Amino acid sequence: MSRNEYIPFLSRIQKVIRHTKIEYTFRMTYKGEVKPGQFFEVSIPKYGEAPISVSGIGEDYVDLTIRKVGVVTNEIFENQEGQSLYMRGPYGNGFDPADYRGKELIVVAGGTGVSPVKGIIDYFGNHPEEVKALHVIAGFKSPKDILFREDIARWENQMELIVTVDASDEPGYRTGLVTKYIPDLQVSDIKSAAGIVVGPPVMMKFAAAELLKKGMSEEQIWISQERKMCCGLGKCGHCRMGSTYICLDGPVFNYTAGKALID
Amino acid sequence: MDINTKKAKKNAFRISKERGITASRVRVPGGKCTADVLEQVAAIAKKYGNGSVHLTTRQGFEIEGISLDNMAEVNQMLQPIIEELGINQAEKGTGYASSGTRNVSACIGNRVCPFGNYNTAAFAKRIEEAIFPNDLHFKIALTGCANDCIKARMHDFGIIGMTVPQYDPNRCVSCGACVKGCDQLSVNALRKENFKIVRNEEKCVGCGVCVTKCPTRAWTRSEKKYYRLTIMGRTGKKNPRLGEDFLIWTDEDTIIKVILNTYRFVEKYIDPTAPGGKEHIGYIIDRVGFQEYKKWALDGVELLPETIVKDNIYWSGIHYR
Amino acid sequence: MGRLLNEKAADALMERLQEQYDVFAPRLFPGTGCYSDTDVVRYGQISSLSEIVWDKKSEYSFKETLLPISDTVFYFTEDEVKVPDAPRKRRLIFLRSCELCALKRLDGIYLKNGFADSYYERIREQADFVWMCCEESFASCFCASMGTNRPEQYEAFARFTDGKLYLEAEKGLLKELLEECGQDGFGEEASLNAVYPEENQEKIEIPESLPEDMASHELWKEYAGRCIGCGRCNFVCPTCTCFTMQDIFYKDNPKAGERRRVWASCQVDGYSDIAGGISFRKNQGERMRFKVLHKISDFKKRFGYTMCVGCGRCEDVCPEYISYLACIRKVNQAAKEARTNEQK
Numbered sequence: 062m063s064r065n066e067y068i069p070f071l072s073r074i075q076k077v078i079r080h081t082k083i084e085y086t087f088r089m090t091y092k093g094e095v096k097p098g099q100f101f102e103v104s105i106p107k108y109g110e111a112p113i114s115v116s117g118i119g120e121d122y123v124d125l126t127i128r129k130v131g132v133v134t135n136e137i138f139e140n141q142e143g144q145s146l147y148m149r150g151p152y153g154n155g156f157d158p159a160d161y162r163g164k165e166l167i168v169v170a171g172g173t174g175v176s177p178v179k180g181i182i183d184y185f186g187n188h189p190e191e192v193k194a195l196h197v198i199a200g201f202k203s204p205k206d207i208l209f210r211e212d213i214a215r216w217e218n219q220m221e222l223i224v225t226v227d228a229s230d231e232p233g234y235r236t237g238l239v240t241k242y243i244p245d246l247q248v249s250d251i252k253s254a255a256g257i258v259v260g261p262p263v264m265m266k267f268a269a270a271e272l273l274k275k276g277m278s279e280e281q282i283w284i285s286q287e288r289k290m291c292c293g294l295g296k297c298g299h300c301r302m303g304s305t306y307i308c309l310d311g312p313v314f315n316y317t318a319g320k321a322l323i324d
Numbered sequence: 325m326d327i328n329t330k331k332a333k334k335n336a337f338r339i340s341k342e343r344g345i346t347a348s349r350v351r352v353p354g355g356k357c358t359a360d361v362l363e364q365v366a367a368i369a370k371k372y373g374n375g376s377v378h379l380t381t382r383q384g385f386e387i388e389g390i391s392l393d394n395m396a397e398v399n400q401m402l403q404p405i406i407e408e409l410g411i412n413q414a415e416k417g418t419g420y421a422s423s424g425t426r427n428v429s430a431c432i433g434n435r436v437c438p439f440g441n442y443n444t445a446a447f448a449k450r451i452e453e454a455i456f457p458n459d460l461h462f463k464i465a466l467t468g469c470a471n472d473c474i475k476a477r478m479h480d481f482g483i484i485g486m487t488v489p490q491y492d493p494n495r496c497v498s499c500g501a502c503v504k505g506c507d508q509l510s511v512n513a514l515r516k517e518n519f520k521i522v523r524n525e526e527k528c529v530g531c532g533v534c535v536t537k538c539p540t541r542a543w544t545r546s547e548k549k550y551y552r553l554t555i556m557g558r559t560g561k562k563n564p565r566l567g568e569d570f571l572i573w574t575d576e577d578t579i580i581k582v583i584l585n586t587y588r589f590v591e592k593y594i595d596p597t598a599p600g601g602k603e604h605i606g607y608i609i610d611r612v613g614f615q616e617y618k619k620w621a622l623d624g625v626e627l628l629p630e631t632i633v634k635d636n637i638y639w640s641g642i643h644y645r
Numbered sequence: 646m647g648r649l650l651n652e653k654a655a656d657a658l659m660e661r662l663q664e665q666y667d668v669f670a671p672r673l674f675p676g677t678g679c680y681s682d683t684d685v686v687r688y689g690q691i692s693s694l695s696e697i698v699w700d701k702k703s704e705y706s707f708k709e710t711l712l713p714i715s716d717t718v719f720y721f722t723e724d725e726v727k728v729p730d731a732p733r734k735r736r737l738i739f740l741r742s743c744e745l746c747a748l749k750r751l752d753g754i755y756l757k758n759g760f761a762d763s764y765y766e767r768i769r770e771q772a773d774f775v776w777m778c779c780e781e782s783f784a785s786c787f788c789a790s791m792g793t794n795r796p797e798q799y800e801a802f803a804r805f806t807d808g809k810l811y812l813e814a815e816k817g818l819l820k821e822l823l824e825e826c827g828q829d830g831f832g833e834e835a836s837l838n839a840v841y842p843e844e845n846q847e848k849i850e851i852p853e854s855l856p857e858d859m860a861s862h863e864l865w866k867e868y869a870g871r872c873i874g875c876g877r878c879n880f881v882c883p884t885c886t887c888f889t890m891q892d893i894f895y896k897d898n899p900k901a902g903e904r905r906r907v908w909a910s911c912q913v914d915g916y917s918d919i920a921g922g923i924s925f926r927k928n929q930g931e932r933m934r935f936k937v938l939h940k941i942s943d944f945k946k947r948f949g950y951t952m953c954v955g956c957g958r959c960e961d962v963c964p965e966y967i968s969y970l971a972c973i974r975k976v977n978q979a980a981k982e983a984r985t986n987e988q989k
Contacts, residue, residue, distance in 0.1 A: 067719070291888065
């Protein structure tokens with residue numbers, strides 16, 4: 062008899078990091094193999110499950126950055142340090158650092174799209190010797206929507222970092238879409254570089270187009286897709302695009318495959 | 325020309341505005357007839373009429389332009405129609421007995437219409453058999469669902485088909501089609517709770533839209549067919565008005581008993597001095613009072629436990645006198 | 646060799662069957678149709694073999710005997726979750742060839758696409774199947790075109806001819822019980838062939854390959870105005886397997902509740918909605934394309950065989966008279982045109 066994959070385990074909340082009013086990172090106790098970009102189904106019985114991507118990985122924890130936008134996530138936000146949430150996973154393929162090792166890496170991320178790549182930014186930020194250079198462009202709607210401020214402060218010293226907001230009333234912020242900053246990136250050899258683009262569907266399309274314009278080929282670009290998932294196990298069908306199941310085959314795709322996916 | 329007009333009228337012939345010319349009135353219970361009946365009506369119209377046939381509002385044919393001299397021949401030709409439609413008749417070959425009680429009309433019902441909750445023509449036929457022929461002025465109409473396409477509420481008795489929606493939560497996929505359907509097409513009596521559907525039983529009019537919309541057979545119709553009986557709607561000069569609910573969630577047997585009881589009530593209370601001996605039931609009830617009528621109407625009637633009986637009824641409408 | 650059973654013999658067999666099995670078959674559910682005074686033939690537990698409906702195709706497929714429409718994944722209280730017990734008895738399921746072929750598709754998703762699904766698996770392992778031979782094809786069937794008019798494999802088959810039930814089993818419990826019936830003098834020994842329709846009135850050609858721009862083809866647009874998104878086509882389909890998770894709590898004890906999975910339809914609003922108000926395929930034309938291309942192409946790319954088994958149930962059930970067959974014919978035409986243009 063196969064293991065019942067639907068049964069969640071309880072995981073203690075080690076820490077809650079509040080980024081914005083509606084975006085918190087929950088540091089969840091978890092010991093086991095996990096990759097950045099993979100996801101867990103986080104649940105509160107009575108309210109339901111939500112797929113949440115891993116935004117950080119530690120010895121005995123995973124960070125799950127959650128946006129409060131629905132019934133389940135509203136309820137998750139009611140929980141404090143020391144309390145527990147149900148989880149199952151990790152699911153999906155995630156980002157494999159091996160794909161980017163030894164290369165110049167450009168990461169372009171927008172909004173909550175920063176979460177799935179944060180692990181990979183952290184990894185190469187902490188292991189700068191493993192990449193030739195690391196360029197990160199992170200875009201948010203407005204200053205109050207900026208996530209991971211503590212991490213961003215650290216990243217400033219670890220990589221070439223551009224944080225931009227679509228528009229700002231406050232001074233001191235770069236403004237404009239992430240795509241605006243791609244052409245000016247100083248990349249030593251675009252042909253051997255690698256790109257990761259994660260964000261809303263339209264943003265990914267235009268950011269990838271900018272990278273291609275810069276001379277990258279499709280094989281050099283990775284994206285991560287977000288779709289409705291009820292199981293994370295290739296059963297419920299909601300995340301299917303053509304013959305691809307985002308939960309099993311993704312959510313991370315090389316752009317050659319990812320661009321061909323049709324909703 | 326010597327014609328007993330009263331007799332002619334009783335025999336379903338009209339005294340028309342043109343001297344010597346009548347029209348034969350062929351009533352079709354429940355509005356359901358075969359194409360054969362149509363052909364026979366056509367044959368009469370061609371042979372004795374002027375080729376023209378009027379479709380009456382009460383679902384009959386009025387074969388126009390017949391000479392009063394030909395009533396007997398027309399009655400002969402009507403015989404197969406009468407037999408095919410199963411009309412009550414005292415003597416064969418004598419044509420229709422017209423009556424104060426009008427043709428029991430019906431919408432097409434569940435023979436064809438997806439919304440129909442019962443076979444309207446079959447029930448109309450049952451009522452016809454119970455009450456015809458009768459001189460008292462009764463109008464009865466049956467409609468398949470709460471849409472009331474036949475305008476049953478403009479009748480002395482309006483019979484509106486209902487079903488008690490049966491819900492099997494195990495077959496429900498929470499698609500929301502019933503909730504949307506009930507909101508858009510009916511009375512918004514459904515809501516989702518805990519991913520399943522809750523029906524507001526007081527609000528529900530039993531139209532069955534939820535059942536027709538359900539893609540998984542979570543909603544089905546009750547085995548028993550139910551009816552809403554509305555009473556004393558009318559048109560006319562003095563006080564046209566819509567019928568009001570009398571019994572809700574009632575059954576066929578009860579309706580027939582109530583109608584028969586109403587005949588007895590009218591026989592008792594009709595104004596003997598009324599012109600032509602005709603007084604409409606609605607006006608009698610207005611005169612005698614609803615409580616007295618109700619006593620008569622429900623006499624010996626065993627209501628279903630689920631039937632709602634209105635304590636009192638207040639009709640509105642327009643008062644011209 | 647099998648046994649030919651009259652009603653009495655069939656009852657004797659059923660008595661034995663019911664000691665071992667819950668028996669499921671297409672049967673009549675009187676008065677439960679969408680419309681007043683209409684019946685539905687669908688799968689349900691039977692208590693007599695004479696309840697099996699042979700002369701009509703069931704409106705809903707057999708899949709609900711393995712995948713309940715609404716299935717409890719676990720019950721929860723404040724601090725624990727409990728998986729409901731598996732059905733106690735084995736299941737014997739009478740089904741048509743198209744459905745036996747659909748079983749392979751269900752297995753594909755539930756046992757092979759990633760982890761094996763333990764809920765499906767535990768019922769599946771407890772199920773035996775009897776192929777109900779179609780003496781004749783029904784109106785909308787196109788199993789012969791799909792190669793599903795006869796099952797790839799079967800352990801037992803049944804025929805209904807001249808008012809008698811013929812049953813033959815290669816092995817297993819049913820074979821034993823049939824032999825027992827023989828020893829006890831019920832029914833007659835006989836040897837009938839398994840039959841299947843060699844061809845159907847409806848014939849269809851599934852394109853080998855589709856043009857790259859098939860998804861954006863004009864032909865999908867008409868469905869945007871025609872489809873009402875009710876999902877009936879998915880719910881009756883023996884190969885549609887999607888579900889949605891639901892958490893519910895008990896009104897009388899809000900601390901307890903259950904997590905369920907419930908059939909889902911890619912045609913119904915909400916199927917692709919994700920948090921934050923984003924939804925994909927808002928238009929019914931796109932949803933039709935998503936479904937049809939899965940049935941005839943996308944599934945095959947993943948599993949190596951076509952998903953659709955040609956049962957025609959979606960064709961029969963659509964309240965808007967959207968013909969899946971007509972759609973495939975249009976797709977096929979588009980594929981042909983694309984190939985011709987390529988050659989030019």
